[in-house]
Amino acid sequence: xxxxxxxxxxxxxxxxxxxxxxxxxxxxxxxxxxxxxxxxxxxxxxxxxxxxxxxxxxxxxxxxxxxxxxxxxxxxxxxxxxxxxxxxxxxxxxxxxxxxxxxxxxxxxxxxxxxxxxxxxxxxxxxxxxxxxxxxxxxxxxxxxxxxxxxxxxxxxxxxxxxxxxxxxxxxxxxxxxxxxxxxxxxxxxxxxxxxxxxxxxxxxxxxxxxxxxxxxxxxxxxxxxxxxxxxxxxxxxxxxxxxxxxxxxxxxxxxxxxxxxxxxxxxxxxxxxxxxxxxxxxxxxxxxxxxxxxxxxxxxxxxxxxxxxxxxxxxxxxxxxxxxxxxxxxxxxxxxxxxxxxxxxxxxxxxxxxxxxxxxxxxxxxxxxxxxxxxxxxxxxxxxxxxxxxxxxxxxxxxxxxxxxxxxxxxxxxxxxxxxxxxxxxxxxxxxxxxxxxxxxxx
Amino acid sequence: xxxxxxxxxxxxxxxxxxxxxxxxxxxxxxxxxxxxxxxxxxxxxxxxxxxxxxxxxxxxxxxxxxxxxxxxxxxxxxxxxxxxxxxxxxxxxxxxxxxxxxxxxxxxxxxxxxxxxxxxxxxxxxxxxxxxxxxxxxxxxxxxxxxxxxxxxxxxxxxxxxxxxxxxxxxxxxxxxxxxxxxxxxxxxxxxxxxxxxxxxxxxxxxxxxxxxxxxxxxxxxxxxxxxxxxxxxxxxxxxxxxxxxxxxxxxxxxxxxxxxxxxxxxxxxxxxxxxxxxxxxxxxxxxxxxxxxxxxxxxxxxxxxxxxxxxxxxxxxxxxxxxxxxxxxxxxxxxxxxxxxxxxxxxxxxxxxxxxxxxxxxxxxxxxxxxxxxxxxxxxxxxxxxxxxxxxxxxxxxxxxxxxxxxxxxxxxxxxxxxxxxxxxxxxxxxxxxxxxxxxxxx
Numbered sequence: 082x083x084x085x086x087x088x089x090x091x092x093x094x095x096x097x098x099x100x101x102x103x104x105x106x107x108x109x110x111x112x113x114x115x116x117x118x119x120x121x122x123x124x125x126x127x128x129x130x131x132x133x134x135x136x137x138x139x140x141x142x143x144x145x146x147x148x149x150x151x152x153x154x155x156x157x158x159x160x161x162x163x164x165x166x167x168x169x170x171x172x173x174x175x176x177x178x179x180x181x182x183x184x185x186x187x188x189x190x191x192x193x194x195x196x197x198x199x200x201x202x203x204x205x206x207x208x209x210x211x212x213x214x215x216x217x218x219x220x221x222x223x224x225x226x227x228x229x230x231x232x233x234x235x236x237x238x239x240x241x242x243x244x245x246x247x248x249x250x251x252x253x254x255x256x257x258x259x260x261x262x263x264x265x266x267x268x269x270x271x272x273x274x275x276x277x278x279x280x281x282x283x284x285x286x287x288x289x290x291x292x293x294x295x296x297x298x299x300x301x302x303x304x305x306x307x308x309x310x311x312x313x314x315x316x317x318x319x320x321x322x323x324x325x326x327x328x329x330x331x332x333x334x335x336x337x338x339x340x341x342x343x344x345x346x347x348x349x350x351x352x353x354x355x356x357x358x359x360x361x362x363x364x365x366x367x368x369x370x371x372x373x374x375x376x377x378x379x380x381x382x383x384x385x386x387x388x389x390x391x392x393x394x395x396x397x398x399x400x401x402x403x404x405x406x407x408x409x410x411x412x413x414x415x416x417x418x419x420x421x422x423x424x425x426x427x428x429x430x431x432x433x434x435x436x437x438x439x440x441x442x443x444x445x446x447x448x449x450x451x452x453x454x455x456x457x458x459x460x461x462x463x464x465x466x467x468x469x470x471x472x473x474x475x476x477x478x479x480x481x482x483x484x485x486x487x488x489x490x491x492x493x494x495x496x497x498x499x500x501x502x503x504x505x506x507x508x509x510x511x512x513x514x515x516x517x518x519x520x521x522x523x524x525x
Numbered sequence: 526x527x528x529x530x531x532x533x534x535x536x537x538x539x540x541x542x543x544x545x546x547x548x549x550x551x552x553x554x555x556x557x558x559x560x561x562x563x564x565x566x567x568x569x570x571x572x573x574x575x576x577x578x579x580x581x582x583x584x585x586x587x588x589x590x591x592x593x594x595x596x597x598x599x600x601x602x603x604x605x606x607x608x609x610x611x612x613x614x615x616x617x618x619x620x621x622x623x624x625x626x627x628x629x630x631x632x633x634x635x636x637x638x639x640x641x642x643x644x645x646x647x648x649x650x651x652x653x654x655x656x657x658x659x660x661x662x663x664x665x666x667x668x669x670x671x672x673x674x675x676x677x678x679x680x681x682x683x684x685x686x687x688x689x690x691x692x693x694x695x696x697x698x699x700x701x702x703x704x705x706x707x708x709x710x711x712x713x714x715x716x717x718x719x720x721x722x723x724x725x726x727x728x729x730x731x732x733x734x735x736x737x738x739x740x741x742x743x744x745x746x747x748x749x750x751x752x753x754x755x756x757x758x759x760x761x762x763x764x765x766x767x768x769x770x771x772x773x774x775x776x777x778x779x780x781x782x783x784x785x786x787x788x789x790x791x792x793x794x795x796x797x798x799x800x801x802x803x804x805x806x807x808x809x810x811x812x813x814x815x816x817x818x819x820x821x822x823x824x825x826x827x828x829x830x831x832x833x834x835x836x837x838x839x840x841x842x843x844x845x846x847x848x849x850x851x852x853x854x855x856x857x858x859x860x861x862x863x864x865x866x867x868x869x870x871x872x873x874x875x876x877x878x879x880x881x882x883x884x885x886x887x888x889x890x891x892x893x894x895x896x897x898x899x900x901x902x903x904x905x906x907x908x909x910x911x912x913x914x915x916x917x918x919x920x921x922x923x924x925x926x927x928x929x930x931x932x933x934x935x936x937x938x939x940x941x942x943x944x945x946x947x948x949x950x951x952x953x954x955x956x957x958x959x960x961x962x963x964x965x966x967x968x969x
Contacts, residue, residue, distance in 0.1 A: 209657035209686035211905050217653075227887060240652035243906030298742065298778075328792050332776045334742075334893075341798065341855040341890035350773050351792035351904065354785065405909040411785040446785035449778075452792060460795065461655050461906040462687030465849040 082106065082297040082309065085113020086129075086492050087480040088140075089285040091506075096289065096454035098507045103318070104289055105311055107296035107450045112282035114451055115492065121361040121439025125393035126278050128357075128443070128454065129492045133269040135257055136493035136499075146284035150272040151399035155265045155390035157373035160429050164379055166278030167428070173264070175377065180337035185225045186255060192250075192259050207247035207464050208464040215246050227379030232263045234404040235385050237490075238353020238445075238455055243404075245461040250401070252458070255489045267373075269491065278492065296450075299334040304477045311336075320509060322502045324480035324495075326352060326457045329469070344473060346466035351484065352453025354407035354446045358400045358422050359389060361439030365396035367430045374398055376429050381406040383425045398426060398434070411444055418442065439508060457483055473500075478502045519525040526550070526753065529557020530573075530936050531924040532580075532768035533729040534943030535950075540733065542951045547762070548733055549755055551740035551894045554731040554942060558895055559604040559936065561723035565805040565883025567839035570722050572780055572801075572887070573899065573936045577713040581935035582944075586720060588727035590776065590866040594716040598832040599709045601817035604873050607668050608823055611872070617708070619821065621668060629669045636694075636703050643694035652908040659690050660825050671823030676707045681934075682797020682899055683890075689905040696902070699933045709819075719836040722936065740894075742861045744776040746919045754778075766946045768924035768939075770796060770915070773894070787918060790910035794927065798851035798890045798895025802844045802866050803833060805883030809840035811874045818842055820873050825850040827869045842870060842878070855888055862886065882940035900934035901927055915930075915945075922946045 082088065084106035092102045111117070116128040132139045132150065143150060151405050158169045161176050170176035177185065196205070212233065220226045233241050234248070241249075253259040261268045274281055295313035301320065309316045323330050331339070331347030338344070364386070367374050374388030382402045391397035400422060410418065419440055426434035441463075447453030459467070471484050480502035485494030528845065536546045554560070561574040576583045576594065584879045587594060602613045605620050621629065629634035642648070656677065677685050677693070685693075697703040705712045719723055729784035734904035739757035744765065746752075753760040767774050775783070775791030782788070809832070811818050818832030826846045833843035844856050844866060854862065863884055870878035889898035903911070915928050928936030 088795055187545055210653050211653050213653035214658060214908070238904050243904070245905075262940070296778075300871075329777075331772075331896075334740075338893045341888060342852050344890050344893070344896055345852050346794065348795035349904075350900075351789065354789055408786050408909055411586050444785060446784060446788050449782045452686065452775075452788055457792075460687070460793075462684050465684075465852055514636075514652070 082295075082321070083113060083324035083481070084111035084282075084291050084293070085324060085481070086115060086285070086495035087259055087281060087482060087502075088113070088322065089282060090496040091291065091322045091324060091480050091503040093285060094290050094500050094503035095506060098503070100507065100510060102287070102289065103308060103316060104291040105297055107312075109293050111286040111291060111293070114445070114454055115278045115282050116443070117277045117279035118443065120359050120397075120441035121395070123361065123391050123393065123397070123439075124277050125359050125389065125391070125397065125441065126273070126348060127359070127441070128278070128445070130273055132272045132274070132279050132492070133257075133261065133271040134267060134271055134310060135330065136488055136491065137492050138496040142285065142496065143281060146281060148281055148284065149210070149275040151275050151392050152272055152328070153270050154390060155375065156375050157368060157371050159373050160376040162376060162378040162380065162429065164227055172268040175228065181222045181224050181432055184220065184222050185228065188220050188225060190261065191219060191456070192253070195250050196253040196258050199247075199254040203247060205464060206332060207250060208245050209461060210246045211242050211461060212244040212246055212249045213241035214349050216241055224379070227421040228377065229377050231377055231384050235401050235408070236262045237458060238355040238407065238453060239458060240402050240404045242462075243351070244458055247464065248458045252490060255485070255487055256492070256503070261491065270387070271400045273392075297333055299336065300477065301336040302477065303336050309478050319476065320506045321477045322478055322480050322506060324499060326350065326451070326481055326483055328352060328452060328457060330479070340469065340474060342466055343469040343472075346469040348465070349460045349463040350456040350457045350468055351460065352446070352451065354404060355454040356402035356444045357405045358402060358408050358432070358438070360398055360400075360422065360426060360437040360440045361395060361397045362433070362437055363396070365390055366433045370431070372430065378425070382421055386426070386429070395415065398430075400426070405446070407446060411447060437505060446456050473505065478505050526765070527557060527768035528555040528737070529728075529768060529925070530559060530726060530729070530734050530939035531943040532557070532766065533726060533733065534940040535766045535768060535947040536733045536841055536891050538944050538947035539950060542947070546733065547760060548730070548735040549739040549741055549753060550735060550737045551756075553737050555737070556723050556726035556733060557723045557831050557890070558898055559726050560685060561721045562885055562887065564803050564885035565839070565842075567805065567835050567837065567841070567883075568721050569803050569833065569835070569841065569885065570717070571803070571885070572722070572889070574717055574722050575714040576716045576718070576936070577701075577705065578711060578715055580932055580935065582940040583937050584902075586729065586940065587725060590725060592725055592728065593719040595719050596716055597709050597714050598817065598834060600806045601812060601815050603817050604820040606820060606824065606873065608671055619672065625666045625668050628664065629672060630965070632664050632669060632673060634705065636662065636697070639694050640702050642699040643691075643698040644689055645951065647691060647695065650907060651694060652689050654690045654920040655686050655905060655906060656690055656824040657685035668823070672821065674903060675821055675823050675828050679845050680706045681744050681902060682799040682847050682851065682897060683902060684848045685784060686794070687904075687968050688902055691908065692902045694856065696934060699929070699931055700935070701936070714831070717836075737853065739838045741777055742825045744781070745780040746921065746961070747780050751920050761809070763920065764950045766924050766943070766950060767921055768943060768946070770895070771927055772896060772901060774923070778804065783843045784913065784918060786910055787913040787916075790907070793904045793907040793910055794901045795904065796870055796890070796895065796901040797899060798848060799898040800846035800851045800854050800886055802827070802846060803841055803885045804844075804866065804870060804878070804881040805839060805842065806877070806881055807840070807842045809834055810877045811842070814875070816874065820867070825894075826854065830873070831872070840876075844870070851888070851890060855891060872969060917949065924947050
C-alpha cells in the first residue's frame with residue numbers, strides 16, 4: 082500500500098507487465114511525501130521538489146508524463162550566517178577565514194574518502210559511532226562544524242548526533258557523495274518540475290486503480306492469499322507491496338506477527354523532522370539586490386533558505402526548519418512562528434522581506450502518514466537488523482525510498498525501490514503473462 | 526490501556542481514590558512483560574522475575590497480596606567463558622589475570638563516577654556518544670570490554686552500540702548504579718516471587734474491571750471526552766492512562782495526531798531483544814558439582830545463565846539470548862536452537878546438562894504487544910525529544926516503566942509510573958471525592 086512515488090512506480094511497472102494492481106492509500110491524495118499547496122494563488126511543492134542530474138529515473142518519468150524541468154535559481158551573492166557573524170560570498174566557497182576554509186576542505190576530502198570506502202568496504206565499526214562524535218574529534222573549528230551540521234540537518238532532517246557514521250556515509254555513497262547532496266548545480270537541488278512534483282504523482286496515478294482514504298490497518302497472510310483490512314473495506318491479493326517508510330510498516334497489525342528481525346528493524350528507523358516555510362512576495366527584491374536568495378545559517382530556527390520563485394515567476398523564498406528546531410516548532414504559536422521566520426529573513430534580505438503577500442508552512446512531523454521528512458535513518462547499532470530491510474515476509478514485499486540502493490531518501494530512490502519490488506512480485510508470477518494475478522500496493 | 530504492572534498499579538491507585546476505572550488489555554492475559562509458562566509441569570517466570578532489595582514498591586505489593594519472596598540461588602562456583610577461555614571463580618570477582626581485573630575495577634569506578642554525575646548534572650554531550658565508543662576508547666583489554674558488553678546485553682537486551690552513553694548512565698543512576706543492575710545479592714537479581722511474578726499481576730488485577738483481547742486501535746479526543754476504539758468495542762472516558770512502551774503508543778491511530786515532539790519521540794525508543802531459555806532437569810546436578818549455575822559468556826548465543834530452580838525445588842537452568850543474537854534467534858529452526866543451547870550448557874556443566882526433561886523458550890521480539898524485552902531505550906541524539914516522555918497529551922497520560930524516574934526498565938519502575946500517572950489523573954478530578962469520573966487504562 083501507499084500511493085507515494087514508490088507505490089505508484091511499482092503499480093505502473095506491474096501494470097506494464099500485465100498484472101492486475103490496486104493501490105491503497107491512507108491519505109485523501111496521492112504523492113506521499115510529495116505534495117503541493119496553494120499560497121497567495123500560486124502552487125508550491127511543500128514536499129519533495131528537486132531533481133538532480135544523475136537521477137535518471139526521475140528524468141525519464143518527468144519527460145514520459147509530458148512535464149518539464151526548470152533550474153533552481155542560484156545566480157547572485159549568497160549569505161552565510163555563521164556563529165552570529167553575517168557575511169556574503171559568490172560561487173560555492175563560503176566566506177570563512179582561510180584557515181577555516183582549509184579545514185572545511187580537509188573535512189570534505191576526509192568524508193569523500195570515507196564515502197568511497199563506504200561504496201566498497203564499509204567498516205562495521207562506523208555503525209557504533211555518531212556523525213557528531215566523528216565531527217567533534219576530526220573538525221577543530223566550531224565554524225566548520227557548524228557548517229557541516231547545517232548541511233546535515235537539511236539533508237536528513239536530523240542532528241549529527243542522530244546519525245551513525247555508517248548511515249551518513251552510506252547515504253552519501255548512494256548519492257554522488259556528500260557534496261552532491263548539498264549542492265544546487267550538479268547536485269541534488271539542481272532542477273524543479275515546472276508543473277510541480279505533485280503533478281508528476283498525479284500523472285503517475287492516472288490510469289491506475291487508486292483508493293484514497295484506505296489506510297491499511299491490518300494485513301493477514303495466515304491463509305492462501307493476503308487480506309488487507311483498510312478504512313475503506315477489505316482487499317484480497319496474491320502479493321502485496323508495502324511502500325511505506327519502515328517505521329510505518331510496524332504500525333500495521335500483522336497476522337502472523339512480523340519476524341523478530343523485521344520487528345526490531347522497524348523500531349530503529351526514525352524519521353527526520355522538517356518544516357518547509359514559504360514566504361511569497363510581490364517582487365523578487367533579493368534578486369534586484371544581487372542576492373541569490375540562498376542563506377546558510379548555523380543557528381536557528383531557519384537552517385537554509387532558497388529562492389523558491391515558481392516557473393510562472395511568482396517570487397518566493399523557501400526556508401527549512403529542521404532537526405531539533407523542527408521538533409519544537411509546533412509548540413510555538415502560529416503568530417510567533419511567523420514572526421521568527423520573518424525576523425530572520427529581514428536580517429538577511431532587508432525590511433521588504435518582512436512584508437510577504439503569502440505565507441505557508443508544512444510541518445511533516447505533524448502528518449501521521451509520514452511522521453516526519455525527508456527520510457528516515459537507521460539508528461546506531463542497527464546494522465544487524467539490516468537484512469530485514471528488503472527481505473520479503475511471506476507474500477509481502479517492501480518498497481519505499483528507504484529501501485533504495487541508489488539515491489536512497491530521494492524521489493529517485495522511491496522510484497527505484499518501487500520498480501525493484503515490482504520485479505520481485507512479477508518474478509513470483511512467472512513473468513508478464515498471467516494477468517489474473519493481483520497485487521495490492523500501499524504507499525505513504 | 527495496558528494491563529501490565531504499570532496499568533494495574535495505576536488502576537489500583539485510582540480505584541483506591543474512588544474513581545471508576547476500566548483496564549483495556551490487548552493480550553488474552555494480564556501482566557504485559559510479566560508472564561509465566563508451564564515447562565515439564567512446573568511454572569516459570571518467562572518475563573520479569575527478579576526483585577532487588579531497594580525496590581520498595583515491589584516489596585510492598587508482594588506482601589500486600591500475600592505472596593512470598595525467595596532468594597535467587599547463588600551458592601557455589603561460577604563459570605566465566607571469556608574470549609573462548611573457560612575458568613571458574615568464587616564470589617563476585619571474575620577469574621581474570623590481575624592486570625585485567627585491575628582494568629575492570631578501574632572501568633567500574635569510572636562508570637560509577639559518571640553515574641553519580643548523571644544523577645545531578647548529566648552532560649548533554651553524552652547523548653551523542655554510544656557506550657560502545659566510550660568502551661572502545663576507555664577500556665583497553667578486549668576481555669574486560671567483553672565482560673562489560675555481556676552485562677550490558679543482558680541488562681538492556683541491546684548491544685553497547687545501540688545505547689547512548691546518556692541512556693546507559695541515566696539508567697544506572699535510576700537504579701543503584703551499574704553494579705546493582707548486574708549483581709544478585711544486594712542487586713536487581715536478588716529475590717524471586719515464590720508463586721511467580723505473574724501471580725502478582727493476577728492478584729493486582731483481581732477486583733479491577735479488566736477487559737482482555739481489547740487492543741486499543743484508535744484514540745479519539747476530538748470531543749469532550751476520549752473515545753477508545755478497541756477490538757472489543759468502543760469505550761468512553763474522561764481521562765486515559767496509556768501504559769505502554771513508547772514505541773507502541775505510536776502504533777495507535779490518534780485523533781488529533783500526536784504532537785510533533787511526541788511523534789518523533791515514539792520513533793526513537795526501540796525495544797531490546799531478549800529470549801529466555803529454560804532447561805528443566807531431574808536433579809540439580811550442577812549444585813552437586815559445587816557450581817552455582819551462574820555463567821557469564823562473552824560469546825553467543827547464551828550470554829548469561831542462572832540457576833532457575835523453582836521454590837518447589839524443580840531444578841532448572843535459565844539462559845539469556847540477547848541483543849543481536851536474539852534478533853537472529855528466530856531465523857534458526859527450533860531443533861537447531863535447542864541443540865545450540867544444550868551444547869553450551871554441556872560445555873559448562875557436563876553431559877547431564879544435555880538431557881533436560883523440559884525445555885522452553887520465550888522470544889519477546891516475536892510478541893507484537895511488547896516488540897522485545899526487557900525495556901526500550903532512547904537512541905542517540907534524542908535528548909531534545911525527552912520533554913514529551915511524560916507530558917500529557919490532552920486527556921491522555923503516560924505510564925509504563927520507560928517513564929519511571931527510579932528503577933526505570935524494571936517492574937519497580939512500572940509500578941512507580943502507574944502510581945505517578947494515577948496521581949496526575951486524580952489531580953485533574955480535584956481529589957479523591959468524585960467517583961463518577963471515569964478513566965480507561967491500557968497497558969501491555
